[in-house]
Amino acid sequence: PVFVKRAKTARDNNRDLGLCRVLLAELERHQDAWPFLTPVSQKSVPGYRKVIKKPMDFSTIREKLVNSQYQNLETFIIDVNLVYDNCEKFNEDNSEIGRAGHNMRKFFEKRWTELLKQT
Numbered sequence: 001p002v003f004v005k006r007a008k009t010a011r012d013n014n015r016d017l018g019l020c021r022v023l024l025a026e027l028e029r030h031q032d033a034w035p036f037l038t039p040v041s042q043k044s045v046p047g048y049r050k051v052i053k054k055p056m057d058f059s060t061i062r063e064k065l066v067n068s069q070y071q072n073l074e075t076f077i078i079d080v081n082l083v084y085d086n087c088e089k090f091n092e093d094n095s096e097i098g099r100a101g102h103n104m105r106k107f108f109e110k111r112w113t114e115l116l117k118q119t
């Protein structure tokens with residue numbers, strides 16, 4: 001009958017840690033990465049602390065990766081997307097930093113789907 005569950009095929013996650021390292025290295029060296037390399041200074045950026053509840057940046061993601069603080073690929077991707085979501089929340093689309101955020105998100109989406117397609 002149509003409602004019989006088919007066995008879920010688990011994807012092979014053995015290469016995911018290496019994939020996170022490759023992806024993060026590419027993000028860090030992207031020319032539009034400059035707004036995201038270090039935590040936004042909550043002292044010199046008025047309003048940031050109040051508006052952005054969960055700050056995130058590439059150096060913090062690097063630290064977490066080095067200290068094995070990511071359970072899996074999903075939790076890594078969640079943090080990377082947090083960088084871009086914070087950026088969209090705080091910056092006009094039509095601004096230097098706003099555009100950099102959109103570019104970086106587009107690049108990340110493209111790269112992780114390409115890398116996940118590799119056997």
Ligand SMILES: Cn1cc(C(=O)NCCN)ccc1=O
Pocket residue numbers: 034035036040041045086087090091097
């Ligand atoms: C992502 N983001 C970065 C900044 C910033 O000033 N970054 C330091 C650049 N040297 C300000 C607001 C913001 O949302």
